[in-house]
Structure formats: structure tokens, C-alpha cells
Amino acid sequence: MAKIVTDVVCPFCGTLCDDLEVALSDDGKEILEVYNACAIGATKFLHSQASDRLTRPQKKQEDGSWKEVTYDEAADYTAKMLVDAKKPLMYGWSSTSCSAQGVGAEIGEEVGACMDNTATVCHGSTLIAVQDVGVPSATLGEIANRADRVVFWGCNPAHAHPRHMSRYSIFPRGFFTGKGSKSRQMIVVDPRNTDTAKMADVHLQLEQGHDYELLSAIRVAIRGEKLPDVVAGISKEQIYEVADTLKSGRFAVIFFGMGVTHSLGKNHNIDIAISVTRDLNDYTKAAIVPMRGHYNVTGSGQVWGWQFGFPFCLDLTRGFARYNPGDSSSNDLLVRDELDAVFVLGSDPGAHFPVRSVKKIAQLPSVCIDPHITPTSAVSKMHVPVAFVGVEVGGCAYRMDNVPIETKKVVEPPEGMLTDEEFLQLVLNRVRELKGAA
Amino acid sequence: MTDYLIKNGFVFDPVQGINGDKVDVAIKDGKIVDAGDVTNPTIIDATGMTVMAAAVDIHAHVAGPKVNMGRNFRPEDKLFNCTAGSGMKRMEGGFSVPTVLRTAYLYARMGFGFSMEAAMPPLYARHTHEEIRDTPIIDQGALPVFGNNWFVLEYLKENEIENTAAYIAWLLNQTKGFGVKCVNPGGTESWGWGLNCETVDDVVPYFDVTPRQIVSGLIEANEYLGLPHCMHVHGNSLGEPGNYGITLDTLKIAEGVKPQNDFGREVVLHNTHLQFHCYGGESYASKSFESKSKEVVNYINSVDNISYDLGVVTLDETTTMTADGPFEHHLSHMNNLKWANTDVELETGSGIVPFIYNPKTFIAGAQWAIGLECGLFIKDPMRAYITTDAPNAGPLCRYPRVYKWLMSAKARDDMLDNTLKYGDKIRERCYIGELDREISLYELAMMTRAGPAKTLGLSHMFGSLKPGLEGDVAVYPYNPETDTDDPEKIEYAFGNAAYLIKGGKLIVKEGEIVDMGNKRTFWVNAKVNENPMVERDISEKFRRYYTVTQNNYTVEGPHFVPNPYVIEVDATK
Known part of the structure; x- marks a missing residue:
């Protein structure tokens, strides 16, 4: 007898369907089947079950190979990269929960980052x-x-x-x-x-x-x-x-x-x-x-709206919020070579940005936080896999019409994996330690 | 927890009848206590300063979907006013629609302890709570809107009070809401078809119910439940010349209704931003438009079960936002500025339009005058509360300026003579010229503390310095004996509290914010008898007409309401 979880919210697109049903194995550990979802949504749930999934952060070595590191080491690397940078870009924020976006906003404020979400190449x-x-x-x-x-x-x-x-x-x-x-x-x-x-x-x-x-x-x-x-x-x-x-x-x-x-x-x-x-x-x-694309790109615009007053293209480098698309938008910053570090979470600019921009990401100190191996993770110096929001951890997301819906946790993430919010909290704590020491 | 003793200040506390006496105020374990009950307290020297309970805002739009739309669609509102964080404070930005952090810091600097978010669309309750969670320091609650809700329309068409009450109780629980708000009853549902309800007897298309039935039914259901706050109404035809008759019609619906509650609340209807509802004449032109504040407030003076807040126009460039969708559409045609609108399935709608209250125009000056008249005609200041319907009539940061105008005839005359282009015309078409009343500090404490706390059903916690109440105290750098010479001193002092203690914690110290406090979200959990019909109606509506499932509607979890303060109400008897 499969165990059925109802009212599951699909963490794929801005349609944010909330009527999915997921069949779990008897021990509740494995997703067997996804009902009511479209082909893309169902695949997202099933893909989280892949046996070859990356479960620990890995750092790129000089020869291009990857070496497994702990989450603490990854957080330390990320925090140092952000604190040392004069103008880091913190990009993405669309495939994650609002609480993770909130912690990210605090990091961005602490380190004086440029913050941008996928709206920059979308809506x-x-x-x-x-x-x-x-x-x-x-x-x-x-x-x-x-x-x-x-x-x-x-x-x-x-x-x-x-x-x-x-x-x-x-x-x-x-x-x-x-x-x-x-x-x-x-x-x-x-x-x-x-x-x-x-x-x-x-x-x-x-x-x-x-x-x-x-x-x-x-x-x-x-x-x-x-x-x-x-x-x-x-x-x-x-x-x-x-x-x-x-x-x-x-x-x-x-x-x-x-x-x-x-x-x-x-x-x-x-x-x-x-x-x-x-x-x-x-x-x-x-x-x-x-027709907003990512399931929570709308939410990142909302979170930044109430914290900073602008929905995307934020420049926090001067200590207060500035907004100037064309100047403070990710691709313009990358192409003009204004950045000295790139942090990506919940998006795949490697697949969606112009190749000129992606080349810049590859040349810079960079961290990619993503459950999947993506073109972005491939060009980054550090890849931090995290639990899938909406599958392995809940959290609020905003539909294309700005209606907030709470995504559900359906199964446990693989043992020892952090959620993106937990990882960001590690980074934030480390950033505060480093800044305090400075 | 540190004990505090505030010494030598001029204390104003209408609840205890303290009018400017030098009384020591003591706080122990987060509560007010008798001055003798504290041992080794931290002494705050309030010599030459004014001491009051922290202020209570009964109506402001500071969190939620339309507020955030106001922020995101008006980058110009942040031009030259974004500031860096310092000390405990984070970055801030925004003038008429500040970021949540600036909202919190502003409230703290103005000596507020509690604020009621005036309109929460139930489907967007999570959004409202996420913003409230991120607004530190002050305690907040939010009023879900009911006046255009399909359940309410269907029940009240048949005058089914018990079912309406059961639905209200269910919705407050689902959305973690505080009370019953009603915005343009019936009008916003009509706006689903591009129409409106302009009087209390216009019929809502399809639902075949009138605003009169909605207002009356919601008042009854509110008293049936015995909620702490009364029915909070924004009536039909807001902002229309000649609307005062509709306002009186709305107010008269409450005639003879007695309050039923265990919270000491004495009114059954709160008419918000009364200024917008007191217009005479047939157009906005100076030869037609006139103030009817006297007529409306005189009616309120003649009854004892109605309260209101002012909604004073502060003559700024601001952002209007309301669940009154048709009004905002109308407004966008008046000023031709950008217009945002969101209709919310089965529940409500909303609109947002930037607006410039230009002191060089007659109408803005007249609106300014009418708002102040609403504050000056009141006989019992415990039933008239000072607001700007922030940010609709003016930004939150202008509260101290409104106090100045209310407290000083000289300041008002200065406006009429020097700032307003049509001062004389405004004296002629409004009542402002005949009013020399000056609100005293004692009355100010009623209109900003004791009164709103009582009408919100929170007088057992806020609004006074009586022992046992929350340790919420504001100290303002205003000497009531020597600072009366210059009205500007009022505005400065009430915008720059020297000290704010909130819940026993020192938040503002010598004008600087030093602590982010222990913010709570207030909501009301009303218990009603099991009502299978309403339960069936709810599940049916979710199955057929909502785009979220019933299980995904409930606002739950510590990331929405991390620090709740739940007020229990039992309506099962």
C-alpha cells in the first residue's frame, strides 16, 4: 500500500499547482509516483530520487577535478569570497523559498552585494x-x-x-x-x-x-x-x-x-x-x-520589495539600496567586468545567460548552490548541493499572480544534506564572524 | 529583565486621570507596576519631558500585498531617501511606502507600541504575515476584509447572522486575523464586473444584497462573536463630493446596537478615515465643494456606539492604496498616473495609485481642513483617533505634523495664510476658520492611546500606564510648561521620542534605536459551535471556485507567525 500525500505544491513553474498527490513507499522515504502534475512537475519530484545525486559540496581543484568538502568548509569559502569581494553578485533566488531569500537578503546587505533574480532575463x-x-x-x-x-x-x-x-x-x-x-x-x-x-x-x-x-x-x-x-x-x-x-x-x-x-x-x-x-x-x-517562469521568482521580488523597496537589480554596494536596471542588472555587470565574485542560488545562468556573461562567471571566484549539476555548477569554483525546496523542505512561494502558497515537504532529503536556508544561515553567521574580526 | 523607573516626567494618562502631573512610572518584568514595586531599577530621567503610554495605531497600511506593490511599482518613492544601516539598524528606504524596517524604526521613533494593518486580503494573508514578521519592534495585528466576500454576501442576503459569524471565526483562524474589516461593502465585488455600489441601497450584481445589509449583518455577527474590535468600516462612495449623506446612512445602520464583548469596548462601528467621507457639494470645484464634517461628527457626538479615525491629508506626494478597487480606478482617471489593481477571487479587490495632494489646489487644502475638523469637532476624544490612513491621506512619518495642527490654532492659521494657495476659499467652504479649539496633551493621549486601545479591545494591555498593563512607555522631549511657544516643537518632539520602552525592553534610548524588541503578532481565535452547513459551504467553494485547495489556505507555521499573541473568544454559548 503506497502512502499518498495530498495537497502537494509543485515547485516548478509560476503556475504553482497545489493539488498534486504524491505516492510514497511504505517507509515514506521514496517517491514512487506523482499524480495530477504535468510532465515537467512530475519529473522534478522523481528526479530528486536519482541514485547518483550529488549530496555533498564539492570544490573545483586546479586540474579541473572536483573534491568533496564539508558544508562548513563550503560556507567558509562562500563567506570569505563574499566578504573579500568589493562587488559580488548574488544572483538567482527564483527556485527557493521566501525564508531562504530573506536570509540571502541579509547576507547581501552585510557584504554589500549586487542582488538580482531571474526576472533580469525574463519579466x-x-x-x-x-x-x-x-x-x-x-x-x-x-x-x-x-x-x-x-x-x-x-x-x-x-x-x-x-x-x-x-x-x-x-x-x-x-x-x-x-x-x-x-x-x-x-x-x-x-x-x-x-x-x-x-x-x-x-x-x-x-x-x-x-x-x-x-x-x-x-x-x-x-x-x-x-x-x-x-x-x-x-x-x-x-x-x-x-x-x-x-x-x-x-x-x-x-x-x-x-x-x-x-x-x-x-x-x-x-x-x-x-x-x-x-x-x-x-x-x-x-x-x-x-506568465512568470520560476515557481518563486515572484516571491524574490516581493521579499526584496518589503526589505529594500525594489523587485530586482539591487545594488547594495554603497550600504543603501540602489536600483538602476541596465547598470545594476546582472548581465550588464558581468559584461562590463565590474564584478569580482559570483554567487548563484536557485537558478541556472550558465544555461540562460549569454555566453559572454557565462565566461565571466567561469573566470571569477564563484559558488553555485543548486541540487542539480548544471551548466552553472560546472563553471563555478564551488558547488553546494542542497535539499529540493517543495520536495524535501517546505517554504513559502508566490504564484505568478502574487498569491503566496506554502510548499510542502514530502520526503526527507538524503542523510546529512542541508536545505538552502540552513546553508545560507551558516554563510551569514560566518560572514558576521569575519566582519566582526575585521 | 531590567526594571525601569521613569522619573520626574510630566505624565499624561487619561485612563487614570493623570493630566501632566509629575508621577514616576515603573516597569517590572515587562509590565507597568507601582513605583514602589521596583528594586534597583534603571532610572530614566524624564525631567522636562512628556511621558505617555506607547501610542496605538488603529488603522495604517504598512504590510501586505498592496503595500508591497506600492513599494515595487514606485521606485521614485525612494529617490534620495535610502539610508544605510547603522548600529542595530538595517538599510531603510521609501517615503510614502517605507520598507518594513523603516516602518518599524519610524513607529519606534514616534513612540508607538502597536499598529493594526488595516486591510488583509485573506488569500494573501501569508504575504501580510511575512511582512509583519519582518517588521521588528512593534506589535501588530491585521484585519481581514469581509465586505465583498462571497460567503458573507450569500449569508447576509438571507440575514444568516449565525452562519456569517461561524464563517468569520473560521477565517480569522485560517488567516490569523484580528477582526472584521469592511471596505466599500458590495462595491468591490461589483468591481469584478467594472461596476460599483455608490449608496447603501445599491444592489450587488448577481448576489442581490445591498451594502446596508452587509454592514448591518457584519456588525451583528461581530457582536454575536463578541470580538475585541468592532466592525471596522470604510463606507461606499469614498472621496466623492456629496458623500456625507451616504456616510450618515452607513453610520445610522449602527443605531441602537449594543456592544457585546468582554474587552471593555463600547462601540459597535468604527468608521475609518472619516475625512474622506465628509464631503458636500457636487464637484471638486471651489464653488461647489464644501465640508460636511460638522454634520457627520455632530451625529457621532449624538450617539455613543460609534468611533472613527481622522485620515488627515498631509499635503504630500503619497501612494493611495485600498481594497476599494473601483475608487482607485476612478482616481487614476482623475490624475492619469499609473494604476495597479488586483481583484482577489471570492474575497475582495484592491487598487493603488500615486497621488499628489498639492497645497496649491483648492481641493487638497479643503481635504486637509476637513481631516482636522473631524478631530476638532469631537466631544469625546476617546472616540476619535488620529491617523493619516497611512499612506492614503499622508505618509506615516507625518503623524507628528498632524498632532501639531490639531494642537495649535497658530499652526493651522499659518497653513491657511501662508502655505495653502486658497486659504480664504477654504475658510469659506469648510469649518476650519471657525475652530479655535486646540487639542491638549491629555486629549492627544486619548486620541492616540487610550481611545484606540479601547476600541481595539486591547485596553487591558495598551493605552495607559495603569499597573498591570504592558510595559509600553514613550517619553517625548516636550516640556508642556515651557515649549508651548512654538508649534514646531510639538512636531519635533513627537517624531523623536527620547525613550521608548516596549514590553519592558528599552528600544529607544536618548533618541537612538538600541534594541529590536520582542515583536508579537496579535490574532483572535473565536470559538463557535460546530456549523456543518458553513463547513460544507467552505469545502464546496474551495473545491469548485478557489484556485488553492482548502488545506493550502491555512496560514500556519513559525515562519509566518513566529511570536503569536492569541486572544481567545468563546461564542459557543
């Missing part, structure tokens, strides 16, 4: 746009219960947020949306014919990189003003039709992803997408929600 442009024009939004349950016009702009939830449509946006039979997907018009805007686009009632296959023009044209059409015959490769008839569809709905929502945040126009694309939403609120009800 950072969204955060900037929100600072420009605000954001009329709603929780995902509001959308499930009310929305009858759903737009996916530059995102592909069928693959990137696999349960989003079934849980929140297209299929649920909500309070005022009893007919499920039949009560909704689905519009997808994407230059590619994605699997999400194939499901849409309307697919606007715009020319790549012309999102701003098309959003602007929709604003024009909403106001009933004149348009040229074709905008961004879409005929004006179709644009008027889409504008009408949105205006005639009772509740419209725009979900958007990396297709607009990091294509030509960047934060300006989001500015105008938000402005479309604002305008729609003069006719009906409308909301806009970013």
Missing part, C-alpha cells in the same frame, strides 16, 4: 513597465470564475505552463463561466504556430518583432479610430474584430510571456499591453497577468 521588463504605467490585474481564480475573453500574447502555456489552461484560464467551469472553454473566446498572438495557437479561436500570426505596433493598433481599434490596411502583418478587419471581441466580453484577460518581454521593444511592449488593458476597463472589465 524584468514587465516590472519596469509596471513602474511606468501600473498594472490592472486579478488573481487566477478571478479569471477562472469570470473571464470570457482570454488572450495569450507571446507565450505558449501548452508547453511552458502546461496546467495553466486547465486550472485557470481556458477549461475551468468557474462560478460565472459554467460552460468552461465554451464560455470563453481564446485569442493567441504569436508569430509561431505553437500548440497553444492551434487551440485558439483566433490566432493572430503577427510579424516577428512587431508586437508594439499591433498592440497600438488594437488600442486604436478599441477607440474606433482609423487604421492602415495592414499592421504587423494583420489585416485591419481582423484587428477591428479582435478589438470588438475584447470590448464585448464581460471580463477580458491578457496573459503574456517572453515573446513580448524580450523581443524588440521590451518594456515598451508591456507598457502598451497594459495600456490596452487600462483602456478596456473603460468599456468592460479587463486584467493582465505576466
Whole structure:
């Protein structure tokens, strides 16, 4: 008889599904099966069971081989690296709990670090746009219960947020949306014919990189003003039709992803997408929600928000918080060669940053804290494996709509492994010792 | 624990009737005791200074999702005001929406011991508690919002008080909340469809219930449970010219309702930020807009079961934030600044808009005047509390400035004559010109300590220096005999407490923060009889309409509420 753990929260993407069920072996030590999760989520749980998993920190030797060290030695190395550095970067913070982020923030403050999270290469442009024009939004349950016009702009939830449509946006039979997907018009805007686009009632296959023009044209059409015959490769008839569809709905929502945040126009694309939403609120009800990637990238922006006042790109090197994306953003700092140490937790810049930046990480003193062996750990000088948050230790995480959910501990981590919060606490204590001695 | 003896200060404690007498205040084991009961205490010399119980803030937005949105979407609010940590203190930043650390240090420097977070969306309770946890020194609680909650709307449509009460008790327990807040009753649910409830008799779409039924039902349910705090309302049509009639309609719902509780609370309805609800006229133009504070406060003076706080406009650039979603949308159309909004499934909504109360405009000056009038017309200062609805009418750090205006007619005249562009027009359209009342230190202690503590049901802990109460004492560098010449001395003194003792610990010493205290989170655990119908409704709503499971809704664990102070209420009889 397998033991079933219910209400498990999936620590993978910003959808933060909380209805997973995990079957454990009789002794409760091994995960046998994961129910309700998407393929990615289930794999994350099962992957934690890998027999060849790294369970102790390891330090890179001069010949490139790895040597096992204790957590205390790893904490000592990390603390010394951070204290000795004039301008260390502490990057990542997206695949971990808010309490770990909180301890990390204290370390960053003690050592005067630049702190940045994965938003910097993801929805950072969204955060900037929100600072420009605000954001009329709603929780995902509001959308499930009310929305009858759903737009996916530059995102592909069928693959990137696999349960989003079934849980929140297209299929649920909500309070005022009893007919499920039949009560909704689905519009997808994407230059590619994605699997999400194939499901849409309307697919606007715009020319790549012309999102701003098309959003602007929709604003024009909403106001009933004149348009040229074709905008961004879409005929004006179709644009008027889409504008009408949105205006005639009772509740419209725009979900958007990396297709607009990091294509030509960047934060300006989001500015105008938000402005479309604002305008729609003069006719009906409308909301806009970013499809945040990592399961707790939102949380790191929140924790830094209440501790420092800014959601990403923090520069604490002068002793007080400064925020200047483009100057204090990770890639700019790396490429300009301004850093003298790199600390990574809960993210994999080795896989996601431009190779110019990754080369810099490889040249600098660097520590990577990650349960997995990743491209980042491979180029770092020290790799500290930790317990999986949401599998082997609980902790708070914020969903893409900022709703905080407490992730669960399902199984024990391998013997003797620390959680990232515990490891960070070791580092913080050591940093304080070193600074006190100085 | 160190004992303290505060000697030679001018003590103001309305609860004991001490009005500026030189009395020694003693603290032993974290509590106030008789001066003779301490042995070898640390002496604090308060010669020439004012001594009061630590202040109690009944309504401020200092923690939670909309507060943090206010921080994150306004980097400009931190321009030139981020400071480095020093001593015990960490980095700080922010003016109208300070970081949690600055909030805590500000409160300490202003001599506060307790603050009530004014609106907690239940689904976001974890967020609110995470911020409260990271705000050191002061004790805090948070009021979950109920006025647009689907359970409440459905029960109150049928006037099911017992079920409403059972649901409230369940939700307080789940979210670790303190009491019942009601923001724009029915209006925020209507805002789910882009609509609003503008009067107490507008019907909420689909739910077919009126704000009148919601307010009345929540008051009844609150008294049914006997909660420490009363129903805390922000009524319909906030900020609209001519809304005072709606305010009176709302207040009159409480007519004849008697308080039922074991906490010494005497009111059944608290109308928050009354200033925003006292407008006459038909537009914001100076030829139409007028103050109706006298009419509203006169009504409150005529009854004994209503309290309010002021919500004084401080004429700053600030950040407005409220669970009144439709109002913020309306505001964003008035000033065309950025607008954030979040509607919360089944529960509530919220909006955030930066706002500049410009002293060069008539309307901002009139709002400033009305807020002060609300404080000056009150007959019983135990029922009118000084707030700025921080940060809506003004930032938290402006409390001392508001005290100055209330305590000095000279300071008010100076504003009307020299700072406000339309001073004369404001004298004409508002009552400020006819008011020469100056709030005394004794009354100030009522309006910032004894009064709010009593209405929060916490008079057995805070608001006075009576032996047995919490050892929360503030000492201000203000000499009531010699410092009356210059109103600026009031503002300085109340923003720069010389000493603050909180829970028996010395937090502020000679103006410097020296300890992070022993912060507690207050919440109310109300026991009700088993109610299978409400339990069934709850599980049904979670199964069908919430996007989190019922088991994942509960706020639990030491990382959310590491140091709880639970007030037990038994409503099973």
C-alpha cells in the first residue's frame, strides 16, 4: 500500500499547482509516483530520487577535478569570497523559498552585494513597465470564475505552463463561466504556430518583432479610430474584430510571456499591453497577468520589495539600496567586468545567460548552490548541493499572480544534506564572524 | 529583565486621570507596576519631558500585498531617501511606502507600541504575515476584509447572522486575523464586473444584497462573536463630493446596537478615515465643494456606539492604496498616473495609485481642513483617533505634523495664510476658520492611546500606564510648561521620542534605536459551535471556485507567525 500525500505544491513553474498527490513507499522515504502534475512537475519530484545525486559540496581543484568538502568548509569559502569581494553578485533566488531569500537578503546587505533574480532575463521588463504605467490585474481564480475573453500574447502555456489552461484560464467551469472553454473566446498572438495557437479561436500570426505596433493598433481599434490596411502583418478587419471581441466580453484577460518581454521593444511592449488593458476597463472589465517562469521568482521580488523597496537589480554596494536596471542588472555587470565574485542560488545562468556573461562567471571566484549539476555548477569554483525546496523542505512561494502558497515537504532529503536556508544561515553567521574580526 | 523607573516626567494618562502631573512610572518584568514595586531599577530621567503610554495605531497600511506593490511599482518613492544601516539598524528606504524596517524604526521613533494593518486580503494573508514578521519592534495585528466576500454576501442576503459569524471565526483562524474589516461593502465585488455600489441601497450584481445589509449583518455577527474590535468600516462612495449623506446612512445602520464583548469596548462601528467621507457639494470645484464634517461628527457626538479615525491629508506626494478597487480606478482617471489593481477571487479587490495632494489646489487644502475638523469637532476624544490612513491621506512619518495642527490654532492659521494657495476659499467652504479649539496633551493621549486601545479591545494591555498593563512607555522631549511657544516643537518632539520602552525592553534610548524588541503578532481565535452547513459551504467553494485547495489556505507555521499573541473568544454559548 503506497502512502499518498495530498495537497502537494509543485515547485516548478509560476503556475504553482497545489493539488498534486504524491505516492510514497511504505517507509515514506521514496517517491514512487506523482499524480495530477504535468510532465515537467512530475519529473522534478522523481528526479530528486536519482541514485547518483550529488549530496555533498564539492570544490573545483586546479586540474579541473572536483573534491568533496564539508558544508562548513563550503560556507567558509562562500563567506570569505563574499566578504573579500568589493562587488559580488548574488544572483538567482527564483527556485527557493521566501525564508531562504530573506536570509540571502541579509547576507547581501552585510557584504554589500549586487542582488538580482531571474526576472533580469525574463519579466524584468514587465516590472519596469509596471513602474511606468501600473498594472490592472486579478488573481487566477478571478479569471477562472469570470473571464470570457482570454488572450495569450507571446507565450505558449501548452508547453511552458502546461496546467495553466486547465486550472485557470481556458477549461475551468468557474462560478460565472459554467460552460468552461465554451464560455470563453481564446485569442493567441504569436508569430509561431505553437500548440497553444492551434487551440485558439483566433490566432493572430503577427510579424516577428512587431508586437508594439499591433498592440497600438488594437488600442486604436478599441477607440474606433482609423487604421492602415495592414499592421504587423494583420489585416485591419481582423484587428477591428479582435478589438470588438475584447470590448464585448464581460471580463477580458491578457496573459503574456517572453515573446513580448524580450523581443524588440521590451518594456515598451508591456507598457502598451497594459495600456490596452487600462483602456478596456473603460468599456468592460479587463486584467493582465505576466506568465512568470520560476515557481518563486515572484516571491524574490516581493521579499526584496518589503526589505529594500525594489523587485530586482539591487545594488547594495554603497550600504543603501540602489536600483538602476541596465547598470545594476546582472548581465550588464558581468559584461562590463565590474564584478569580482559570483554567487548563484536557485537558478541556472550558465544555461540562460549569454555566453559572454557565462565566461565571466567561469573566470571569477564563484559558488553555485543548486541540487542539480548544471551548466552553472560546472563553471563555478564551488558547488553546494542542497535539499529540493517543495520536495524535501517546505517554504513559502508566490504564484505568478502574487498569491503566496506554502510548499510542502514530502520526503526527507538524503542523510546529512542541508536545505538552502540552513546553508545560507551558516554563510551569514560566518560572514558576521569575519566582519566582526575585521 | 531590567526594571525601569521613569522619573520626574510630566505624565499624561487619561485612563487614570493623570493630566501632566509629575508621577514616576515603573516597569517590572515587562509590565507597568507601582513605583514602589521596583528594586534597583534603571532610572530614566524624564525631567522636562512628556511621558505617555506607547501610542496605538488603529488603522495604517504598512504590510501586505498592496503595500508591497506600492513599494515595487514606485521606485521614485525612494529617490534620495535610502539610508544605510547603522548600529542595530538595517538599510531603510521609501517615503510614502517605507520598507518594513523603516516602518518599524519610524513607529519606534514616534513612540508607538502597536499598529493594526488595516486591510488583509485573506488569500494573501501569508504575504501580510511575512511582512509583519519582518517588521521588528512593534506589535501588530491585521484585519481581514469581509465586505465583498462571497460567503458573507450569500449569508447576509438571507440575514444568516449565525452562519456569517461561524464563517468569520473560521477565517480569522485560517488567516490569523484580528477582526472584521469592511471596505466599500458590495462595491468591490461589483468591481469584478467594472461596476460599483455608490449608496447603501445599491444592489450587488448577481448576489442581490445591498451594502446596508452587509454592514448591518457584519456588525451583528461581530457582536454575536463578541470580538475585541468592532466592525471596522470604510463606507461606499469614498472621496466623492456629496458623500456625507451616504456616510450618515452607513453610520445610522449602527443605531441602537449594543456592544457585546468582554474587552471593555463600547462601540459597535468604527468608521475609518472619516475625512474622506465628509464631503458636500457636487464637484471638486471651489464653488461647489464644501465640508460636511460638522454634520457627520455632530451625529457621532449624538450617539455613543460609534468611533472613527481622522485620515488627515498631509499635503504630500503619497501612494493611495485600498481594497476599494473601483475608487482607485476612478482616481487614476482623475490624475492619469499609473494604476495597479488586483481583484482577489471570492474575497475582495484592491487598487493603488500615486497621488499628489498639492497645497496649491483648492481641493487638497479643503481635504486637509476637513481631516482636522473631524478631530476638532469631537466631544469625546476617546472616540476619535488620529491617523493619516497611512499612506492614503499622508505618509506615516507625518503623524507628528498632524498632532501639531490639531494642537495649535497658530499652526493651522499659518497653513491657511501662508502655505495653502486658497486659504480664504477654504475658510469659506469648510469649518476650519471657525475652530479655535486646540487639542491638549491629555486629549492627544486619548486620541492616540487610550481611545484606540479601547476600541481595539486591547485596553487591558495598551493605552495607559495603569499597573498591570504592558510595559509600553514613550517619553517625548516636550516640556508642556515651557515649549508651548512654538508649534514646531510639538512636531519635533513627537517624531523623536527620547525613550521608548516596549514590553519592558528599552528600544529607544536618548533618541537612538538600541534594541529590536520582542515583536508579537496579535490574532483572535473565536470559538463557535460546530456549523456543518458553513463547513460544507467552505469545502464546496474551495473545491469548485478557489484556485488553492482548502488545506493550502491555512496560514500556519513559525515562519509566518513566529511570536503569536492569541486572544481567545468563546461564542459557543
